[in-house]
Amino acid sequence: MLRINQPAISKMPRVKLSGFFRKLAKKSMLNKMQKLKLSSKIRMVANPQKVVKASERRLRFYTKYADFVLKTLKKPLFQKFLNWVIKRENIEGHMVKNIQVRVFPFQKENGKRLAGRWNSKGEILIYPKRLDFFRKMMRNGKKETVYFYIKCRAMATLIHELLHVKYLDDENNVRELTRKYFNIFIQRQNTQNSNASGIQKMLFPN
Numbered sequence: 001m002l003r004i005n006q007p008a009i010s011k012m013p014r015v016k017l018s019g020f021f022r023k024l025a026k027k028s029m030l031n032k033m034q035k036l037k038l039s040s041k042i043r044m045v046a047n048p049q050k051v052v053k054a055s056e057r058r059l060r061f062y063t064k065y066a067d068f069v070l071k072t073l074k075k076p077l078f079q080k081f082l083n084w085v086i087k088r089e090n091i092e093g094h095m096v097k098n099i100q101v102r103v104f105p106f107q108k109e110n111g112k113r114l115a116g117r118w119n120s121k122g123e124i125l126i127y128p129k130r131l132d133f134f135r136k137m138m139r140n141g142k143k144e145t146v147y148f149y150i151k152c153r154a155m156a157t158l159i160h161e162l163l164h165v166k167y168l169d170d171e172n173n174v175r176e177l178t179r180k181y182f183n184i185f186i187q188r189q190n191t192q193n194s195n196a197s198g199i200q201k202m203l204f205p206n
């Protein structure tokens with residue numbers, strides 16, 4: 001909160017004072033705009049207990065993974081696309097307090113693994129796929145395919161969780177729209193990757 005004591009104000013020339021408040025108003029408007037910008041809300045988060053427990057190899061793998069995801073999600077072209085989706089779907093973007101790129105995978109109590117989550121605190125959490133999965137993939141695939149898969153999975157997850165902000169528990173609808181928007185984005189990119197359709201099948205089976 002801003003505090004100005006009365007005598008100081010009365011001594012200030014009128015013109016300067018109004019200029020001061022104009023600047024202040026501009027600043028708070030900028031802050032609001034800044035808050036609406038999704039890219040400024042994305043950050044990497046690691047559970048400290050998991051960091052302590054992880055082997056050096058796992059830690060190195062997952063940190064590198066999260067860093068790559070962070071860069072992917074912050075790309076201006078993708079951010080522009082997300083803003084377009086938010087507008088088109090009338091999603092209340094300001095409800096998203098932060099987007100956490102989690103370093104370690106998440107397993108639910110029923111053993112199911114999650115790609116992402118939107119919680120009641122207004123946080124979107126994005127989880128990585130497990131290291132074992134990539135070991136297999138690396139054995140019979142190219143490194144670029146792995147990177148492309150990670151990129152697509154992270155982008156599709158963020159689109160999916162953003163849609164949950166509006167459609168809440170309507171999982172079927174969210175899934176369908178995720179597929180639709182992800183396809184629009186992938187098709188628009190001029191660097192068409194030949195693996196795109198294969199990756200899409202992996203991300204959206206059935």
Ligand SMILES: [Zn+2]
Nearest residue numbers: 160164171174
């Ligand atoms: Zn969902």
